[in-house]
Amino acid sequence: MDNIEILGIKLHPVTHEEALLKLKEFSVKEGSYLVCTPNVEFVVKAQKDSEFYDILNNYSALNLVDGVGLLWASRFLAYKSPTKPVFHEIITTIQWILSLSLLPLILKYTEGPIPEKISGSDFILSVCRFAADNKLKVFLLGGAPTVAERTALHLQTDIFNLRIAGVHSGTPKETRQIIDVIKKSKADILLVAFGAPKQEKWLRQNLEKTGCKIGIGLGGSFDFIAGVRKRAPLWVRRAGFEWLYRLIQEPKRFYRQLALPKFALTVLVAKLTHRPIFKINHPEKRGAI
Structure with a gap:
């Protein structure tokens, strides 16, 4: 697979x-x-x-x-950017800002390496x-x-x-x-x-x-x-903001949610520095435990 x-x-x-x-x-x-x-x-x-x-x-x-964070990362990391250092840094940073700002639209109207969130x-x-x-x-x-x-x-x-x-x-x-x-x-x-x-x-x-x-x-x-907790409405989930809905319901999740901006920054820095953080592997057989 x-x-x-x-x-x-x-x-x-x-x-x-x-x-x-x-x-x-x-x-x-x-x-x-x-x-x-x-x-x-x-x-x-x-x-x-x-x-x-x-x-x-x-x-x-x-x-x-x-x-949704992994869906975003798979799309952002797949974007091509210039190879020359200065242009690479500028274009990559712009792509990062726009991809986060327009996330609901990107998820709705574009396809990426990961077909859907399960x-x-x-x-x-x-x-x-x-x-x-x-x-x-x-x-x-x-x-x-x-x-x-x-x-x-x-x-x-x-x-x-x-x-x-x-x-x-x-x-x-x-x-x-x-x-x-x-x-x-x-x-x-x-x-x-x-x-x-x-x-x-x-x-x-x-x-x-x-x-x-x-x-x-x-x-x-x-x-x-x-029924212990109420799930986010469907439109909120489709827009990619279920994490925010849960945070409002459970403020104690705040420190856990810090993983989201940390992840986004890590992905940006890794792409700016050309770290090999994203790849699509050929089919392989996965066995039992």
Whole structure:
């Protein structure tokens, strides 16, 4: 499968439908498969967390782009600019300013190396519909107390024939107990909401032990499904400002959101200094964990 690298992190430029086809492929193959949903925070954290970096690049079977920041970066980095130093710096800086200022229009009217953003909050619904259609059982792990249970109830109400193998609002500290519960449930797909990078690290260490074919880290998606938090209106999401809507809802996310300007500046400086931070790789075979 083709993959794109931004700041050294592999991303798979697939559509929503193509991602579901990969899940179907994983469900019938031998082994256990980790699916990650990287956004800007993932990329920034991975620069300083070698274990997380290794998981995203070497153990994840599928990295789905869940963040408008990565869509922007893939377009900006693909822009051509003059090779002469002075012109390169001026034109690149202008491109950077315009691409950020006109982001909603750019996302709507232009195409880039990454076809679309696959939000975890949307993907969880698609995964559960896929599971119902293919008679696969889903286990929900993580979230605040009762959130996983409420999420399961909403999903089963909305999706006909969805089989929830079990729920557990545990934490990574309860690993042995959690593994036993999941294994006994005979679940096929494990959805984990510990938050990044805890959920990815936990899945890397324990997915195969649970007996599940597919493990997906979905962060705060349970909260949206359960109704704990309200999701941004569709027009806000399409304009690329869901992050701002969430910040207004949860001011405590302010320090986490500092990753966004830091990422944008890092991308600009890297392009100005000709650092090799963006490339499209040839198809390669990605194996099981």
